[in-house]
Amino acid sequence: MEAEYSIQEAAHQTGLSEHTLRYYERVGLIEPVERAENGHRRYTPGDLGWIEFLKCLRATGMPVAQMKAYADLARQGDQTVGSRLGLLEEHRCAVLRQIEQLRQHLAVLDRKISYYSNEKERLER
Amino acid sequence: MEAEYSIQEAAHQTGLSEHTLRYYERVGLIEPVERAENGHRRYTPGDLGWIEFLKCLRATGMPVAQMKAYADLARQGDQTVGSRLGLLEEHRCAVLRQIEQLRQHLAVLDRKISYYSNEKERLER
DNA sequence: CCTTGACTTAGAGTGTACTCTAAGAGTTAT
DNA sequence: ATAACTCTTAGAGTACACTCTAAGTCAAGG
Numbered sequence: 001m002e003a004e005y006s007i008q009e010a011a012h013q014t015g016l017s018e019h020t021l022r023y024y025e026r027v028g029l030i031e032p033v034e035r036a037e038n039g040h041r042r043y044t045p046g047d048l049g050w051i052e053f054l055k056c057l058r059a060t061g062m063p064v065a066q067m068k069a070y071a072d073l074a075r076q077g078d079q080t081v082g083s084r085l086g087l088l089e090e091h092r093c094a095v096l097r098q099i100e101q102l103r104q105h106l107a108v109l110d111r112k113i114s115y116y117s118n119e120k121e122r123l124e125r
Numbered sequence: 126m127e128a129e130y131s132i133q134e135a136a137h138q139t140g141l142s143e144h145t146l147r148y149y150e151r152v153g154l155i156e157p158v159e160r161a162e163n164g165h166r167r168y169t170p171g172d173l174g175w176i177e178f179l180k181c182l183r184a185t186g187m188p189v190a191q192m193k194a195y196a197d198l199a200r201q202g203d204q205t206v207g208s209r210l211g212l213l214e215e216h217r218c219a220v221l222r223q224i225e226q227l228r229q230h231l232a233v234l235d236r237k238i239s240y241y242s243n244e245k246e247r248l249e250r
Numbered sequence: 251c252c253t254t255g256a257c258t259t260a261g262a263g264t265g266t267a268c269t270c271t272a273a274g275a276g277t278t279a280t
Numbered sequence: 281a282t283a284a285c286t287c288t289t290a291g292a293g294t295a296c297a298c299t300c301t302a303a304g305t306c307a308a309g310g
Contacts, residue, residue: 008256018257019299027297038306040257056233059226064297078248085241088234095231101184102224108181109217116210123203133286143287144269152267163276165287189267 002044004034010043014051021051027064029054029071060095128170129159135168139176146176152189154179154196185220 011018021041024030030051033041057067070087073080136143146166149155155176158166182192195212198205 006256017299020297022259023298038257040306053233053237056230058297060230060234081241081245081248085238085245088238088241092231092234092238095227095234099224099227099231102220102227105181105185106217106220106224108178109185109213109220112178113210113213113217116206116213120206120210123206131286142269145267147289148268163287165276183267 004042004044005048007041007043010041010048010051013048014055016051016055024051024054028068029064031071031075057091060091061098062091062094066091129167130169130173132166132168135166135173135176138173139180141176141180149176149179153193154189156196156200182216185216186223187216187219191216 005013007018007021010016010021014021016024021030025033025041030047033043033047036042054067054071057070058064066087070084073084073087130138132143132146135141135146139146141149146155150158150166155172158168158172161167179192179196182195183189191212195209198209198212
């Protein structure tokens with residue numbers, strides 16, 4: 001007997017809004033969620049796990065369209081494992097590049113900050 | 126005698142489009158650029174330096190509105206050095222948080238990738 | 251019975267940051 | 281002088297990812 005969650009509970013647990021959960025389903029990021037007899041969505045722990053991974057992809061800057069491509073592959077089962085692996089490895093590189101870029105920009109920021117610190121010192125004298 | 130650049134040259138050197146350069150000026154990220162007699166913009170090296178810094182702020186996720194606030198402070202001169210320093214230090218923290226977040230998401234990605242690698246191995250046997 | 255509240259749908263609206271269009275002016279090359 | 285090029289402006293349009301609205305269904309509580 002597996003736990004199930006209403007959309008409200010799913011929203012609370014994932015940190016996405018109910019609107020966004022329906023939107024993600026509508027655009028195909030989430031496969032159609034099971035329904036109760038009254039038509040209400042019932043999210044399984046598996047759904048929530050999938051959504052967590054989607055959040056990870058989004059938070060690392062993957063566009064929704066690419067996430068959709070990944071989701072489509074996932075729905076096709078085992079024969080797409082290679083493609084999915086490729087997609088994730090490529091994305092991994094993109095994330096590494098992002099981090100490296102941020103590092104470099106951080107260095108610029110640090111230089112500016114120490115310049116301002118000196119400047120502030122100077123002006124206060 | 127200082128070098129000056131047309132908007133086309135400025136676009137080329139900064140990597141921003143001419144459209145974006147005019148837009149940045151329009152919204153106040155860049156103070157009104159000097160004009161030639163024919164009304165064409167003439168960017169100085171100083172302008173280009175400022176634009177480079179704007180790019181750094183943008184690339185690290187600062188919203189245009191906040192960049193505008195920073196630009197406004199900069200225009201007010203020395204008495205805003207403290208405020209600018211504060212703004213940049215706060216932004217620096219935001220960038221550090223971003224990097225940390227990316228690191229954590231990268232770890233999730235790595236786990237998924239190694240899972241897929243195993244899975245691929247298994248299926249190919 | 252009536253209200254409250256959670257849910258449903260299709261589709262419209264929003265915010266952000268560009269990005270482009272249209273119409274026109276001035277410079278240079280043939 | 282005709283074409284090609286670069287620039288100008290105001291304002292419209294676009295892409296993306298949500299985010300919200302309106303109208304309606306259904307079940308539980310008072």
